[in-house]
Amino acid sequence: MKIAVLVKEVPDTWGDRRIDPSTKRVDRKGDLVIDEINEKSVEAALLVKEANAGSEVTVVTMGPSSALAAIRKALAMGADNGIHIVDDGLVGSDAMQTSAALAAALRPGGFELIITGNESTDGRTAAVPAMLAERLGLAQLTFLRTLSVTGDGVTGERMTDEGHLDVRASLPALVSVTEQIAEARFPNFRGIMAAKKKKVESLGLAGLGLPADETGAENSWSVVEDVAPRPARSGGTIVKDDGTAGTQLADFLAAAKLI
Amino acid sequence: MAYALVLVELANGRPAASTGELLAAAARLGEPAAVIVVEPGTAGEVAESLGALGAGTVFVASIENADTLLVTPQVAALQAAVLAAGEVSAVLVGNSIDSREAAARLAVRIGGAFQSDAVDVTAGAAGILVTQQAFGGSFTVTARAAKGTPVISLRQGSVDGTAPAAAGAIHELEVTGDTAVGAQVTARHEQTQASERPSLQTADIVVSGGRGLGSREKFVLVEELADALGAAVGASRAAVDAGYCEHNMQVGQTGVTVSPNLYIAVGISGAIQHRAGMQSAKTIVAINKDADSPIFDVADFGVVGDLFTVVPQLIEAVKARKS
Numbered sequence A: 001m002k003i004a005v006l007v008k009e010v011p012d013t014w015g016d017r018r019i020d021p022s023t024k025r026v027d028r029k030g031d032l033v034i035d036e037i038n039e040k041s042v043e044a045a046l047l048v049k050e051a052n053a054g055s056e057v058t059v060v061t062m063g064p065s066s067a068l069a070a071i072r073k074a075l076a077m078g079a080d081n082g083i084h085i086v087d088d089g090l091v092g093s094d095a096m097q098t099s100a101a102l103a104a105a106l107r108p109g110g111f112e113l114i115i116t117g118n119e120s121t122d123g124r125t126a127a128v129p130a131m132l133a134e135r136l137g138l139a140q141l142t143f144l145r146t147l148s149v150t151g152d153g154v155t156g157e158r159m160t161d162e163g164h165l166d167v168r169a170s171l172p173a174l175v176s177v178t179e180q181i182a183e184a185r186f187p188n189f190r191g192i193m194a195a196k197k198k199k200v201e202s203l204g205l206a207g208l209g210l211p212a213d214e215t216g217a218e219n220s221w222s223v224v225e226d227v228a229p230r231p232a233r234s235g236g237t238i239v240k241d242d243g244t245a246g247t248q249l250a251d252f253l254a255a256a257k258l259i
Numbered sequence B: 001m002a003y004a005l006v007l008v009e010l011a012n013g014r015p016a017a018s019t020g021e022l023l024a025a026a027a028r029l030g031e032p033a034a035v036i037v038v039e040p041g042t043a044g045e046v047a048e049s050l051g052a053l054g055a056g057t058v059f060v061a062s063i064e065n066a067d068t069l070l071v072t073p074q075v076a077a078l079q080a081a082v083l084a085a086g087e088v089s090a091v092l093v094g095n096s097i098d099s100r101e102a103a104a105r106l107a108v109r110i111g112g113a114f115q116s117d118a119v120d121v122t123a124g125a126a127g128i129l130v131t132q133q134a135f136g137g138s139f140t141v142t143a144r145a146a147k148g149t150p151v152i153s154l155r156q157g158s159v160d161g162t163a164p165a166a167a168g169a170i171h172e173l174e175v176t177g178d179t180a181v182g183a184q185v186t187a188r189h190e191q192t193q194a195s196e197r198p199s200l201q202t203a204d205i206v207v208s209g210g211r212g213l214g215s216r217e218k219f220v221l222v223e224e225l226a227d228a229l230g231a232a233v234g235a236s237r238a239a240v241d242a243g244y245c246e247h248n249m250q251v252g253q254t255g256v257t258v259s260p261n262l263y264i265a266v267g268i269s270g271a272i273q274h275r276a277g278m279q280s281a282k283t284i285v286a287i288n289k290d291a292d293s294p295i296f297d298v299a300d301f302g303v304v305g306d307l308f309t310v311v312p313q314l315i316e317a318v319k320a321r322k323s
Ligand SMILES: Cc1cc2nc3c(=O)[nH]c(=O)nc-3n(C[C@H](O)[C@H](O)[C@H](O)COP(=O)(O)OP(=O)(O)OC[C@H]3O[C@@H](n4cnc5c(N)ncnc54)[C@H](O)[C@@H]3O)c2cc1C
Pocket: A013, A036, A037, A121, B209, B210, B211, B212, B213, B235, B236, B237, B238, B239, B250, B251, B252, B253, B254, B255, B256, B266, B267, B268, B269, B270, B271, B272, B273, B274, B277, B287, B288, B289, B290, B293, B305, B306, B307, B308
């Protein structure tokens, strides 16, 4: 089975994340890491591979040259090869444009299963998986917290706001996973060394066959008019419990008309 | 006037809680119209209630066994409604997982500008302005569509008011889009009967518990405080991972974003990813035994102490004031 797993390089959630007021886009000058949900997506892909002999896992990312590190991390975990979509003309792509570029890269590969994270920690749009399924004409099984794949079908539990659904589809299909799917394995030394030799194909606009007048920030589907940071919170009253803190807290809430 | 289409989710045959708000938002952008997917022959009663909520027209996609298919019937219905409506100023959906994905697919299908998780929408001279939040409310972003029809998912609880009641006239759609290439729903495990507690997304007060609660049994203390306050219950990821409560109660970076009037964090350290989901609450209260916990950096009122003595006392004091 040919499996593609999509990963994204994002600003580290442990750091101070910003939107750059001049470009009105996510500031990428801080620490960049493979999104945690994608370490879990890669784990899910590797588990499917292990359960289906003869499978191959291709890691796919779209991002600047630094994003190669995210691919290497996934290769060190055990993925087999990579595709890096990289072109200055793609900088500033929105969800519609990103899904178009990913669809162009995935189509010729003929993947039977595409695995993504449910939503990235920087955009949180949670739209690219559904858009990609639409573009490729695939069944979508998104927000899965469990996943089982056999020769002809995919089943899993889809999270919803009120609980979960049991869902199934035949292959080929697109799956997105939630953070419950699995704990990601740590790459070991052998994996890290092996990753350096694994093949990563680089694809630009020409290779994807995307017209330059549809890609990049200038051709985005939406225009950001304004970006405003929220004023920082200042600290409040802190009391150490002397046996009456619960009552003091109730007094505070009453004074603030919150109860 | 152009139509502003609203995808209405049905729960047990009735419009979901977000419907009134979506139609109120739609009324700002055009002639509010509802789009529903129903079993053939069952649209009548729903259409009436949608009229009362402000839908002049109700576009009905009658699809057999639609609830056994994931998302694709809704995409087909929206596509057919856009075609039938002629002129469409915007398509609005709730920000539930299902509706957001239907909207995302629709945007690809009709060439629309998809804007996710809006907290406000307004019509201005330059077009429809959509307000969104980035990084858990650290930044507020205002954007508009550069081309194509705006397709917007609206966060629940972000638009006040209602649309004036309207006719709710049924317009049966001819659904041609393929609904079959999709995933099948083989079973539903959802809590459909309304819980006594308010919903986490829209509650005025949220009480959240963390790893400090120590066990599923002791997490009940958080629920007791919430019930004394008439609040919704939330949790940290550590509490969810430890099995103290359900995953859909998780507040934070990878969970729900809340901005209630009052947020009470009990036994939560206040990791940056947790704060990303609650830092826009109006008033923040924290109870934690470690004075160095980062949660105190954002607290308006903090108690350094053992939650197992502070919370029961707080519950008693709240009950005493209420009676
Ligand atoms: C990509 C990513 C996404 C994440 N998303 C989320 C998210 O959405 N939501 C989220 O919450 N976390 C998220 N996290 C995890 C986050 O980093 C923290 O691990 C988590 O929030 C910690 O939960 P906690 O505060 O309950 O646990 P801890 O950090 O272990 O804190 C427990 C607290 O309880 C206090 N305590 C213990 N006993 C008592 C007592 N008897 N009385 C009073 N206080 C007591 C302790 O002092 C401590 O401060 C994410 C992490 C990553 C990397």
